[in-house]
Amino acid sequence: MSVLAISDLHVSVETDQGVKKILKGVDLTVNEGEIHAIMGPNGSGKSTLAYTIAGHPKYHVEGGSVTLDGREMLDLSVDERARAGLFLAMQYPVEIPGVSVSNFLRTAKTALDGEAPPLRAWIKEIRESMTSLRMDKTFAERNVNEGFSGGEKKRHEILQLELLKPRFAILDETDSGLDVDALKIVSEGINRAKANTGLGLLLITHYTRILRYIRPDFVHVFVDGRVAEEGGPELADRLENEGYDRFLADASIA
Amino acid sequence: MSAPAGTVALDEATPSSTPGAVTGGSEPAQHGSKAHSDGGWSLIPVQTRSERFTSADPGAFAAVTGFEPAWKYSPVAKLRPLIDGELDGSAIEHTLEKSDEITVEWIGRADARVASAGLPEEKASANAWSSFDQALAITVSGEEAQSLTLARSMLGGAPRAAHTVITAAKHSSATITFLNTGSARLSENVEIVLEDGAQLTVVSIQQWADDAIHLASHFARIGRDARLKHIIVSLDGAIIRLNTSVHLDSEGGDVELYGAYFVSAAQHIEQQVFVDHVAANTKSRVTYKGALQGRDARSVWVGDVLIRQTAAGTDSYEQNRNLLLTEGARADSIPNLEIETGDIAGAGHASASGRFDDEQLFYLQARGISEQEARRLVVRGFLAEIVQKIGATELESRLAEAIEGALVHEGALK
Numbered sequence: 001m002s003v004l005a006i007s008d009l010h011v012s013v014e015t016d017q018g019v020k021k022i023l024k025g026v027d028l029t030v031n032e033g034e035i036h037a038i039m040g041p042n043g044s045g046k047s048t049l050a051y052t053i054a055g056h057p058k059y060h061v062e063g064g065s066v067t068l069d070g071r072e073m074l075d076l077s078v079d080e081r082a083r084a085g086l087f088l089a090m091q092y093p094v095e096i097p098g099v100s101v102s103n104f105l106r107t108a109k110t111a112l113d114g115e116a117p118p119l120r121a122w123i124k125e126i127r128e129s130m131t132s133l134r135m136d137k138t139f140a141e142r143n144v145n146e147g148f149s150g151g152e153k154k155r156h157e158i159l160q161l162e163l164l165k166p167r168f169a170i171l172d173e174t175d176s177g178l179d180v181d182a183l184k185i186v187s188e189g190i191n192r193a194k195a196n197t198g199l200g201l202l203l204i205t206h207y208t209r210i211l212r213y214i215r216p217d218f219v220h221v222f223v224d225g226r227v228a229e230e231g232g233p234e235l236a237d238r239l240e241n242e243g244y245d246r247f248l249a250d251a252s253i254a
Numbered sequence: 255m256s257a258p259a260g261t262v263a264l265d266e267a268t269p270s271s272t273p274g275a276v277t278g279g280s281e282p283a284q285h286g287s288k289a290h291s292d293g294g295w296s297l298i299p300v301q302t303r304s305e306r307f308t309s310a311d312p313g314a315f316a317a318v319t320g321f322e323p324a325w326k327y328s329p330v331a332k333l334r335p336l337i338d339g340e341l342d343g344s345a346i347e348h349t350l351e352k353s354d355e356i357t358v359e360w361i362g363r364a365d366a367r368v369a370s371a372g373l374p375e376e377k378a379s380a381n382a383w384s385s386f387d388q389a390l391a392i393t394v395s396g397e398e399a400q401s402l403t404l405a406r407s408m409l410g411g412a413p414r415a416a417h418t419v420i421t422a423a424k425h426s427s428a429t430i431t432f433l434n435t436g437s438a439r440l441s442e443n444v445e446i447v448l449e450d451g452a453q454l455t456v457v458s459i460q461q462w463a464d465d466a467i468h469l470a471s472h473f474a475r476i477g478r479d480a481r482l483k484h485i486i487v488s489l490d491g492a493i494i495r496l497n498t499s500v501h502l503d504s505e506g507g508d509v510e511l512y513g514a515y516f517v518s519a520a521q522h523i524e525q526q527v528f529v530d531h532v533a534a535n536t537k538s539r540v541t542y543k544g545a546l547q548g549r550d551a552r553s554v555w556v557g558d559v560l561i562r563q564t565a566a567g568t569d570s571y572e573q574n575r576n577l578l579l580t581e582g583a584r585a586d587s588i589p590n591l592e593i594e595t596g597d598i599a600g601a602g603h604a605s606a607s608g609r610f611d612d613e614q615l616f617y618l619q620a621r622g623i624s625e626q627e628a629r630r631l632v633v634r635g636f637l638a639e640i641v642q643k644i645g646a647t648e649l650e651s652r653l654a655e656a657i658e659g660a661l662v663h664e665g666a667l668k
Contacts, residue, residue, distance in 0.1 A: 054620050057612065082622035090620075094613045098635025098642075107631065108621035143635070164621065 002032040002069055002085070004168045004200060009064035011045075011052050022048040024225035025064070030168060030200045037203045037211055037236060040222030041244040046204045047091065049222075050172040053202075054088040055081050068168065083112055087166030089157040091173045096144040101156065102126070104144045105163060112164055129162045133189050151182040158189040162196070169193075170202040175210035187213030208240040223247040302592055303528060303558045308373040312338075312384055315377040324376040327554040327586055328495060329522055336441040336469050337378040341385040341415035346440075348390075351403045355396035356428060360388040367391055367419045371445035372473030372499055379471040379497075382441035385415035392420045392430060394454070400428040407436035411465075416442035422452035422480070429455040431649070437463040438491075444472045448480035450504070455483040457644055461656065462491030472498040476507035476536075485643055488515040488523045489656055497526040502536035502565070511540045513555075514640035514653075516660050517583070519548025526556040529572070531565035540572035543640050545633050546583035547661075555605075557589045561598060569599040576607035577636050579629075630661055 011023035022045045030036050040046050052059045053066055055078040066073045073081050096104065105126065110116045130139060133155045145153055154174055161169055171190065175183055191214060194201060203216060211219075211233070219235040220227045221244075228247050229235065301323055309315065318337050320330040330337070350358060361367060368389055374380035394400050420430055426449075448454050462468060468491055474482055488494045500509050515523045529538045544553045555574040576585035589603035610632065618628035634657055641653050 054616075056616055077625070078616060078619035079622050079624050079628075082620055088620050090617070094611070094617050096614055096617070096632065096635055098638035099631050104618075104621075104631075107627065108618075108623055111624065111627065112622040160621065 002167050004030040005067045007065055010062040011048055012060050012062055013058060022225055026227060030202060032200050033198045035201045035203060035216045036218045036220060037205060037216035038220050038222055039205055039239060041248060044222040045225040046222050047172055050088055050170045050204055053170055085167035087161060087164060087169040089161060089169060089171040089174050093145050093153050093157060095146045097146055099144050100141055101144055102140040108164060129159050133159055134185055150177040154178060154186050158186050162189060162193045165197050166199055168200045172204050173206060175205055183210060184213060190214055208236050211236045221247060303560050306375050308375050310373055310380055310383045312377050312380040315380055318377050328524060329493060332493060335413045337381060339413050341381060341413050341441060343385040343387045343415045345388060346406060346409060346416050349405045353400045356400045356402045357393045359391050361391045362388060367421060371447050371475040378441050378469050379443055382415040382443055386417040389417040389419050394426040394428040395423045397425050403431045405433040409438035409440055411437055411439055413439045416440060419445045421447045422449060422454040424449045425451040427453040431457040434460050434462055438466040438468055441469040446472060446474040448476050448482055450477040450480060452477060452480045457485045460488040460491055460494050464492060466491040467493045470496045474500040476502050476509060478504040479506035481508040483510045485512040487653055493522045495524040499528040501530045501532060503532035505533045505535050507536045509538045512640045512643050513542035514637045515544040515553060516657055517544060517546040517551040517553045518660060520550045522552045524554035528558045531561045531568045534565055535567040536565060537569040542574045543637055545577045545579060545637060546585055547579035549582035551583040554586045559591050561593045561595060561601060563594040566595055566597040567599055570601045573604040578607060578609050630658055633661055634658055
């Protein structure tokens with residue numbers, strides 16, 4: 001069974017005001033097939049964790065490790081991590097002018113598998129995923145993220161999740177900015193990907209509403225760069241009612 | 255594109271612009287609207303594009319010093335033989351592939367079609383104009399869509415002159431493609447005349463040999479409700495300077511001017527574009543995009559748009575984007591907008607030159623795509639926007655391959 005293990009992770013970023021520590025010792029273990037929700041107030045370090053695992057150059061790892069089945073990910077380049085089985089669904093995916101979605105998907109699939117996918121089966125797979133995500137056929141010929149609405153960008157991220165079949169996926173606020181219909185469609189896609197491949201999921205969210213459609217096995221509350229509290233799905237319900245005030249008060253006292 | 259690199263400047267023109275009529279790009283107080291405190295500012299002559307001298311006689315132009323607005327970005331020393339030297343004006347060999355309702359013939363200098371679209375604005379153009387023996391006349395008629403591909407190769411190393419006149423008759427429609435390969439030292443003028451209601455696409459592709467030098471001036475005159483799509487793709491050659499001047503002097507004229515260029519080490523690729531809105535309700539769109547890599551890779555884009563007092567209802571936008579792939583490359587990008595009437599539909603300009611967008615690379619790499627492959631995708635995609643305007647699949651994919659080939663050839667992508 002695959003395991004993604006984050007231990008004692010310390011991360012800083014450079015800001016105009018100098019180096020700022022964001023993650024201050026994060027420990028988290030995700031097993032294959034598990035869904036972990038990471039919740040927390042703005043600025044608590046949730047997205048930093050996501051981008052650090054994926055290898056964004058802006059984030060400097062000061063200490064700790066991220067291993068996938070014992071293999072250190074922090075030593076690998078961004079694309080090597082993806083080929084090892086990690087996937088990050090981004091909150092603000094960038095536009096790539098002149099590169100069509102179909103070309104992009106085929107190039108990524110080829111890079112991940114080490115060989116081009118068999119054409120007919122691949123086209124069928126894309127078509128099926130697009131249909132279930134209620135994406136128009138013309139979508140494949142549009143340029144990556146160019147002129148996409150917020151909802152289209154998120155569907156495109158989940159389309160990739162379904163097609164590229166990672167072993168672990170980090171979803172960075174995939175729910176933000178979606179109306180309820182889009183949220184349901186996107187959630188179905190995530191659940192389908194999990195059912196099909198048994199991947200492990202780190203679901204980063206500010207709100208609890210996506211957890212109505214995707215039931216987490218574990219909930220971790222992030223405050224000030226650390227996991228402040230952990231529990232089962234019932235913790236999410238409690239946060240829904242109480243908000244983050246309780247944790248913020250603790251943080252300011254500490 | 256993020257951090258600006260290369261040089262991006264606004265100079266030359268001192269437009270009598272109409273504040274508020276300009277869209278696109280934030281404009282603080284007009285640069286140069288008042289004299290500098292160091293004095294002497296008022297001695298600089300006003301350089302409005304409409305007052306630029308034109309003549310078919312090279313002798314009428316002063317000796318080129320390299321300080322003139324038309325020459326200050328060009329490697330003048332290397333261009334001397336074409337600017338001042340004697341040019342061989344004999345007919346240039348070519349191969350043709352064309353549909354039936356396009357005629358191609360050699361015509362004499364006195365033919366009325368010569369000088370129907372414009373006159374030289376600088377000495378090298380005038381030198382070519384005064385040197386050609388016969389002009390190649392390409393005439394499109396009928397109303398069905400026609401096509402012509404003219405290939406020129408192995409023009410040799412001696413300085414030569416050429417003159418071409420393309421005439422699209424009333425309501426005709428065609429795509430004319432020039433394919434330039436092999437060695438060359440060529441100065442040429444291309445006149446493009448669209449009669450009323452004509453729809454013409456002109457494509458010029460430069461894949462010359464590495465030592466080739468090519469100076470070209472394209473002049474276009476657009477008839478009533480006629481539409482020109484003009485696309486230049488410059489990839490190979492030591493020095494390519496292809497300047498396009500379009501005169502929209504009939505109502506309803508519409509032009510789209512596109513350029514894509516890939517500049518490698520020590521190459522100089524330049525394009526000076528001039529759109530002259532004379533008649534009312536005319537429209538222009540200018541988009542040039544370039545990628546540069548290697549030491550002393552140099553591109554120049556000057557985009558002049560003049561909206562005359564008579565051109566009410568003009569709709570105009572011009573932009574230039576440069577992607578600097580390595581250290582040591584330089585892109586000059588100079589948009590100039592002169593507006594003489596407040597009654598326009600829109601006028602704007604944009605220019606951005608920058609390095610790779612790290613976020614694009616991160617996004618692609620996060621999907622397993624190697625850095626090298628990601629860079630290739632981004633550059634190809636960047637220029638594809640222009641190449642795709644050609645509308646001929648086979649040619650488009652050949653050019654896309656050539657662009658990728660240039661990237662691989664240079665290797666060092668960091």
